[in-house]
Structures are given as structure tokens and as C-alpha cells.
Amino acid sequence: MADLSRLLRPRSIAVIGGGAWCANVIRECRRMGFDGPVWPVHPTRAEVGGVPAFARIEDLPQAPDAVYIGINRAATVEAVRVLSAAGAGGAICFASGFAEAQAELADGVDMQTALLAAAGDMPVLGPNCYGMLNALDRVALWPDQHGLVPVARGVAILSQSSNVALNLTMQRRGLPIGFLGTVGNQAQVDLSALGMALLEDPRITALGLYIEGIADIRGFEALAARARALGKRIVALKLGASDQAGAAAVSHTASLTGSDAGARAFLQRIGVAQVSSLSALLECLKILHVAGPLASNRLVSASCSGGEASLMADTGLGYDICFPPLGAAQREALRAALGPKVALANPLDYHTYIWGDVPAMAACFAGLTQGEDLGAGVVVLDFPRADRCSVVDWEPVIEAVAQARGPVPLAVLSSLVETLPEDLAARLVALGVVPLCDLPAALEALAAAAFLGRTVDPAPVLLAREEGALPPSPSGRLPREYLDREEAGQVVQEAEAKQALAACGLIVPRSARAGTPDEAAAAAARIGFPVVLKGEGFAHKSEAGAVKLNLVSAEEVRAAAEAMGARGYLVEDMVGGAVAELLVGVMRDPAHGFVLTLGAGGVWTEILGDTQVRLLPVTAADVSDALAGLRIAPLLAGYRGAPGADETAVVEAVLAVQAFVAAHAGEIEELEINPLIVTPDRAVAADALIRLKTDQQEGEGDAA
Structure with a gap:
């Protein structure tokens, strides 16, 4: 990580540009009480913000510790190149039009690449950011008004939104804010890198984050670990939704989990507290500042x-x-x-x-x-x-x-x-x-x-894109000859999906496949009644009327199959004595790893929306904690004298699913067991859905 000390705690400042934003930076530095030199740079103006200006960066008395660059994007790249060569301590890039604008500007990514090349080892905040306010050292590299005052110690707040950061400076709640910073599009220095540098300052008591997206999983893991090692804590307001995790999803899991669930589960995993509003963020920071x-x-x-x-x-x-x-x-x-x-x-x-x-x-x-x-x-x-x-x-x-x-x-x-x-x-x-x-x-x-205040000992999240992060598959590739091509994506047929999961220890019902109603009736007789009959070729069989339960004779099976008119049938042993039905789902989130969802299953999946989300890998204790967090937890425990579920069996089922995902992480896009029928003495996967990565996704590899 680049040394940010000169940029964050400068003794000299240069301001490049002549617009109102740059004049405001000079004004705010003086208003905050910064007592070092502030050097404006402008090619034609004699002064900026009432301070004599230098015509060129090369004319400055010495390499500045911190530089505020308030000029257009092309000129910004050249200024960064000159500053880096001169040995400046770091720069804040106010201009926009870089990678954050790639949808509007065809050369946005190229401009950002040029900016990074020009910076070299010199730290750069932004581009497209307001900058920072260091109330501990009376530094205001900030192009607008703000509400901070100098303090001897206080919390740090970092934001991916400059306007939200500006609003937070205006709080009147008695919270001493020692540092407030924005990171723009995080071209070089992201939230975790900036946070890591700030945590080392003994005057910073806690860290608050406004997050719209997490780019560096390992960096955030390191940030959270370092905070705890220093006896400090992090609280975050996580907003924004990634459109990656739920793309082309065909399971209930996708609709329940939500596209940003991976980020939320990740923050919980690493011990970062989450709140739902700016007010709660400020209130929690007060608690951490005063009491820890x-x-x-x-x-x-x-x-x-x-x-x-x-x-x-x-x-x-x-x-x-x-x-x-x-x-x-x-x-x-x-x-x-x-x-x-x-x-x-x-x-x-x-x-x-x-x-x-x-x-x-x-x-x-x-x-x-x-x-x-x-x-x-x-x-x-x-x-x-x-x-x-x-x-x-x-x-x-x-x-x-x-x-x-x-x-x-x-x-x-x-x-x-x-x-x-x-x-x-x-x-x-x-x-x-x-x-x-x-x-x-x-x-x-x-x-x-x-x-x-709880103890956190997080394992690194399971990221398929990292070489060596996953064990080799013990059973080879999944059977793509059994893909159900009529469904969205590459969906493995239920019978083969269950067979593959059973190889990793998941309990599934006895079953047989049949091509005709007569074959289905004969298969049911061999398995023994009562049975379940399922028509093949449906992602959501219940909604399609392709599931018939508790059939007790060959005649009932034959009649049900004829009514379905499916292209094939699956006959299964009927699982009785259910305490509850659960959903166990896993989705690939390219940014955050594999997201595990546990919740109420069967017909209650979407009605209740009762779920808990974790990131893989999980331990048995993690699974038990998630089950305890469900609203149906009293039902699982045995409600009003009724038998309770076999929690050990549920935990073993979830760990079997995890083992399967780890073994086939390079292939799986999503997996769902719904329902997992839980009885007083076992947990049985009554239905299974596996969707594999498409050929295009395989060609792209596992990078997020």
C-alpha cells in the first residue's frame, strides 16, 4: 500500500486551477486553521483566492505534500505526471470523466489508465471526488463549505458519495469527526486502503463507512482485521445493488437474496456492523467514540x-x-x-x-x-x-x-x-x-x-476466481449431458442434480425415472407407497402443477402422470413426519464469493421471505446461528410441545451442499434445495436445482 501520510497530514499544499472550486479550497484551508503554505498554480492568473499564484507546477518552491487538482481531465493527467516526477506526496483529483463515466465516454477507461500510469507510486484520491477534511491537523482539501471544526480526537468517516459526505459534516449531534474523506471512483486508493491508513492514527477512535460497492474483498478483510487488532471498530451504511449476482437466475434463492446480499453477508462475516440510515451511522459512531x-x-x-x-x-x-x-x-x-x-x-x-x-x-x-x-x-x-x-x-x-x-x-x-x-x-x-x-x-x-462487541474470527470468503482458493474436484465435471436445455441457463435435471449432491453426503429420497405413465406406475410399485410424482422439464414444478404428493396406488400414479403430460417423470419415496420445510440456496456472486441463503422453504418461501444470508465457507456454528435467526426458529425447536427438527441433520445437509459447491466452484452459477424436509431424525432434499455457468461465462473465467 502506498504511503498516504504526506497526503493525509500535509505541511504544504498546492492547488491547481483557477475556478471557484479551487478558490474554495484555499478559503477552507485558512478557515480550518491550516498554518502551512498554500500555493495556487495557474498559467495566466496572478492570484487565486487572494493568494499569489505560480504559473507552473515546476515553479513551486518545493514538492508539495498534498495537491488539489481542479482542472479538466486531460490536464489532470498531465499535472499528475509532473507532480509524481517532482516527488509530491499525493493528489486529489476533482475532475470526472474517467472510468466512472465509461457508459457515456468511450475513452473513460483509457483516461483512467493514463492517470494511473502518470501517478506511478504517488497516491491519488479519486478521480471524481470532493477530497478530504482532516480536523485533527486542520487540513481542508475540500471545494465547498463544510461543518467540521478542529478536534483533538474523533471518528473517521469515509464515503463513496461526495454529497453524502458533505451532508454528514453538517450534523449537530455532538459527534467529534476527526477525518472525513471521499474516494470517488477509487482508481488507485479505495475505501479499505484509506481506512487502513487512518486506523493507524491513535487520535482516530472508530471508522464509519458509506458504501455503494466493494471492489477489493481481501482489502476489506485486512481492514476489518486491523481495526480489531487496534481495538477499534467499523460501522457501515451499505447501499446500492450489484446487478451481477442475480443475472438470469431461475431459483427462489435469487429473488429472495437480492443483488447486494453478498456484500451485506460479507460485511457481517468480517465483523463490520451495518445500519440502515445515516442517523444510525452517526449514533453508532458516538457510542464507539465514547464507550467503544x-x-x-x-x-x-x-x-x-x-x-x-x-x-x-x-x-x-x-x-x-x-x-x-x-x-x-x-x-x-x-x-x-x-x-x-x-x-x-x-x-x-x-x-x-x-x-x-x-x-x-x-x-x-x-x-x-x-x-x-x-x-x-x-x-x-x-x-x-x-x-x-x-x-x-x-x-x-x-x-x-x-x-x-x-x-x-x-x-x-x-x-x-x-x-x-x-x-x-x-x-x-x-x-x-x-x-x-x-x-x-x-x-x-x-x-x-x-x-x-462479539468475538469475530472470520475465515476468508470462498472466491472461485482466486487461483488455489478451492480444493480440486473429487468427482470431475458435472454431467452436462443431463442439462435441461429448455430452461434458462444450463440447468441440471433434478434426478442428476440429486445424485451429484448425494455423492457429497446430502440425503435424498429413493427415486426412479420413468418415460411413460405405465412406467411411472411400475416404478412406484417397486419403491413402495406412498410416493411423489414429478413431471420433468419445469424449474418450478409446483407452480406448473407438475408435482403430486402422497399417491398411494399404481392407479393414482398412472392417472396423475397422464394428467401432467410431461416428457418424463420422476417417482420418489414420500417423506413423512415433516417438522418444517427449509430452503438451502447458494449463488455465485462474482464480487463477494458464494452466497448461502437459509430460509423457510416449500410453499412458504416467497410468502414469508424468512431468510438468513451467509458467505461460504460456513462452520456448523454459523449454520446453527443462521437457523436461530429465522422467524420459524420456534417451529424448528418444537412449538407448543410438538416434536422439534433434527438440527444436527440440517447442519450436516448444509455442510454437504457447501462441500459440493467447493468441489465444483468453477462450474456452478446457482444451487437450490427447496424443500429440504426436516423431520425429528433427518433432513431430506426433496427437490434440487443446479444451474451451471454458461459457455460464455466459462470462457470469461472466474474473474469478477
């Missing part, structure tokens, strides 16, 4: 209103947090602080009996956090408008929270953004108390911070 990752998702909450307590409990249902019942030590401490009139519960309504009594409130908040395995304590407190009201009566609560601080992190949470003034939020940060606002965003942030 939380030890658990078990929270305690105190408010002086029953309505607020109910809001906490109800809103928490939407996130991976819990409010455990109060223990004996908590009850004893709370009763001593609150007296006999207050009903003790979590979330707690402590009423207003002790309002203004700092020792009593401090004892209440401290007693509440005496529970076992707690992640955080939250005091709900909405402040009045300072322009119309007085906050004097709220001061004792702040003092009490500060006095109650102990091993369990404490937060003050306002239910609305408007009811936590920025100056009070900053004051709470200085006191070591997390200032949270916006109830849903805050609870989502607390859940994300608890996720970051």
Missing part, C-alpha cells in the same frame, strides 16, 4: 415517564436488543433510591419523586446498571428548547448520570433529534456519557455496537 463496542445487547433503561418507558420497550422490538428483567441486586438498589411507590421494571419509569435530587438519581442510575452481562444503561431525557425555555431543572439529571458512571457505559437518549442541543451533546461526550438522539436510530445503533 458494547459487551452485550442487554440494556437497562430509565425515564421519568411511563410513556417513554413504553416507547423504549416497543421500539426495541425492531432491533437485536433486549431489556432483561431486573435482578435482586438491581431491585434492592432501586427500592432504596426510589422508595416504595415506584413499580420496578426494565425499562424503568422512576417517576418524578426524585427529580432534582442528584444523590437519589445517581443511586437510581447506578443501581440499574448492577445487572449481569449488561451492554449499556440508557437514561431517557429530552431537553427543552433553549430559545424559549430554561434547561436549569434538567441540569441535576446530567450531574447524576455523570456521578453514576461505572463499568457499564451510560447514555443519555433524547427521543427526538431536536431535543438534544449540540452544546449539551458535546458536554456529555466530555463527561464520558454517550449522547444519543432519535429513538429508532439510537436503538439500532446500540444493537450495532453490541454486534461489534
